[in-house]
Amino acid sequence: MYRHLNRIAERIAILLALASGFVLLGIVVLTCVSIIGRALVPLNIGLGPIRGIYDITEIGMAAAVFGFLPLTQYREAHARVDLFQTALPNAVNLGLDLLFNVAMFVAALVGSYRLYLGMLDKKSYGETTLIAQIPVWQGYALSLVGCVAFVVVAAFCILRSARRLLGRGTVGEPT
Template sequence: MYLTLSRIAGVVARLLALAGGALLLAIVVLTVVSITGRALFSAGICCGPIRGIYDYTEISVGAAIFAFLPWCQYMNSHAAVDLFKSAMPDVLNRFLNVLIDIGMLVLAALIAHRLWLGLLDKQRFGETTLIAQIPVWIGYAACMAGAVGFVVVAAFCVIRSGRGLIWKDARTEPLS
């Protein structure tokens, strides 16, 4: 059962990270096209920059950041201060890992909940971006995929660290 959960969490994290990377690559290409169009337009050759590129960039980068959070959690790659870790007993370190993972799960759930409420609020009031007039709730919806994935992966990480607390030799690092 644990290996199945680990594989599911790993696949969710990996797919979201790949989607976030693809999104960043797409926005880089659009930005290059827009800048090239602006330069060629000023030379009288082309049609100009992409209208609303700032809006597209803002939405895409936010969604990509949320898409990377599950992978970061799954790989235990969040920032950590390990100053006293080597001086503490192993059982205390494993207990702290459980507490940290529970804290990350609570934080992930809180972020997803607040993002959902923000999405509903933006949808209800019909707010749009300034230039391209994209409904703002679409950006929130794009971020929700990563936020929900973050909750799923964080829940698995609590199981993983709890398992590591009970069985010292249990596999507690992510499967790559």
């Protein structure tokens, strides 16, 4: 059962990270096209900048950041300060890992809840971006996908840390 959960968590994390990478590549391409179009305006050949590129970039970047969080959590790659880690016994370090994974789960849960409430708020008011008139709630919804996946992966990481603490797993390699 654990191996199955591990595979699911890993696949969710990797798929969202890949999708986020493609979103970032798309933003780069659109930005380049917009810059080229802006440079060609004086030539009067009908090309120009992409209308609302700033709005598209903002939404895409937010969604990408939240899409990378599950993989970061799965791989235990969040920034951490481990000044005393080598001085502490292994059991204490494993206990701290479990504590930190619980804290990340709580942070992910609160973040998802607040994003959800923000999305509902933006949708109820019909707020749109300034230039492209994209409904703002759509950016929240895209970000919420990554944040909910972050909750799921963080929950798995609690299980993984608990197994390590109980001696059923090894640090650095999921079992």
